Amino acid sequence: MxxxxxxxxxxxxxxxxxxxxxxxxxxxxxxxxxxxxxxxxxxxxxxxxxxxxxxxxxxxxxxxxxxxxxxxxxxxxxxxxxxVALTRELALDLLANREQLGIKTITVEDKYRVWANHPTKDLPEFLPDHLRDDQLLTAENLTGRPISLIIEYQPGQAEKVIKAVNEKYGTFVEARVWGGPYNILELIHRGxxxxxxxxxxxxxxxxxxxxxxxxxxxxxxxxxxxxxxxxxxxxxxxxxxxxxxxxxxxxxxxxxxxxxxxxxxxxxxx
Known part of the structure; x- marks a missing residue:
């Protein structure tokens, strides 16, 4: 064959x-x-x-x-x-505005590294449930361009987050809501x-x-x-x-x- x-x-x-x-x-x-x-x-x-x-x-x-x-x-x-990477600016912008957007957890990754604003027990296989100091999502720790950005949002806040992302970054970023019972969306490079x-x-x-x-x-x-x-x-x-x-x-x-x-x-x- x-x-x-x-x-x-x-x-x-x-x-x-x-x-x-x-x-x-x-x-x-x-x-x-x-x-x-x-x-x-x-x-x-x-x-x-x-x-x-x-x-x-x-x-x-x-x-x-x-x-x-x-x-x-x-x-x-x-x-x-x-x-196909995203931008550091996007991650830090969402981090700064997470409370008003109803974001619980922001997890940023490249091929080998992961950063988050805090550990979470909500989805331990996919999101980090413990972090070293150098894995905390800060402007000092995030030195390169991430490939993936995962947002765990408060129930009912998905549209607010997507609207904010689209208004500022929609020309190159696309938001996708995860299936299943999760309040999670993923930001990927458009297309x-x-x-x-x-x-x-x-x-x-x-x-x-x-x-x-x-x-x-x-x-x-x-x-x-x-x-x-x-x-x-x-x-x-x-x-x-x-x-x-x-x-x-x-x-x-x-x-x-x-x-x-x-x-x-x-x-x-x-």
């Missing part, structure tokens, strides 16, 4: 409901990689909380983090690596979504669109699934994702839906 790019969202897709990989998923993805396919994680997660998943799978192909804003090969110096990272990886390996298969379940997967040659929604995906997908997995992420779909599609004997 021709070489494919297999683009994988993590949460709600490749990972089960305990945010873990199953052995069946690992075996399936390793088999596909061994057969010469490009297995690529394309996630909204920062690198710091996606690296262990990449290492568990045991692949050596590019990873896309921050919903398309960072593309790299972990543990390697790759000349194809790129990032940077998962599909841009997916297409970039495909270009590196001369894989055309018809040989791209992408999997996802949430709002931030929409552009990627829509742009892939074959966009596959998880059984547990939100309705908007199922509506644009070319196919839906027969079972959900908590029952190896991704692995089972890939085994059937590529006729694997696992």
């Amino acid at each position: 021709d070489q494919h790019l297999i683009a994988l969202d993590l949460d709600g897709t490749t990972l089960n409901n305990q945010s873990a990989l199953t052995q069946e998923t690992i075996r399936t993805l390793r088999t596909l990689a061994d057969e010469g396919h490009i297995v690529s994680i394309i996630t909204g997660r920062p690198y710091r909380i996606a690296r262990h998943i990449y290492d568990q799978i045991g692949i050596k192909t590019p990873m896309v983090n921050f919903n398309g804003a960072l593309t790299h090969i972990p543990h390697e110096a790759w000349d194809g690596e790129y990032e 940077t979504h998962k599909e841009s990272g997916m297409y970039y990886v495909a270009k590196q390996y001369q894989i055309n669109r018809s040989h791209i298969i992408a999997f996802g379940d949430e709002h931030n997967d929409l552009e990627m699934l829509d742009a892939a040659g074959r966009g596959v929604a998880m059984q547990n995906a939100i309705p908007d994702i199922k509506a644009i997908a070319d196919d839906v997995t027969p079972v959900d992420n908590d029952h190896d839906g991704l692995a089972k779909y890939l085994q059937e599609y590529f006729k694997l004997s696992i």
Whole structure:
């Protein structure tokens, strides 16, 4: 079979409901990689909380983090690596105006570093629940340009924050509300979504669109699934994702839906 790019969202897709990989998923993805396919994680997660998943799978192909804003090969110096950064001014402006905007927590990241105005226990896997002094978000500590900016807002304050961002920074910044039960929105460079990272990886390996298969379940997967040659929604995906997908997995992420779909599609004997 021709070489494919297999683009994988993590949460709600490749990972089960305990945010873990199953052995069946690992075996399936390793088999596909061994057969010469490009297995690529394309996630909204920062690198710091996606690296262990990449290492568990045991692949050596590019990873896309921050919903398309960072593309790299972990543990390697790759000349194809790129990032799409925001501005330091944006982060410090929101920090200064956080109380009037109803912002609880601001978390800023680049590839290796994270800063926040305070630790939070609200979402410990994604937001830092402890900080060193040099990780406190201040003008002195934030010396470079961040890639990602996550805002945890007070209930009902999302529109106020988005309006303030759009008025001042809307020409280059885009706000996206997280799915699920979280009062969280992410600021990304306008036009940077998962599909841009997916297409970039495909270009590196001369894989055309018809040989791209992408999997996802949430709002931030929409552009990627829509742009892939074959966009596959998880059984547990939100309705908007199922509506644009070319196919839906027969079972959900908590029952190896991704692995089972890939085994059937590529006729694997696992």
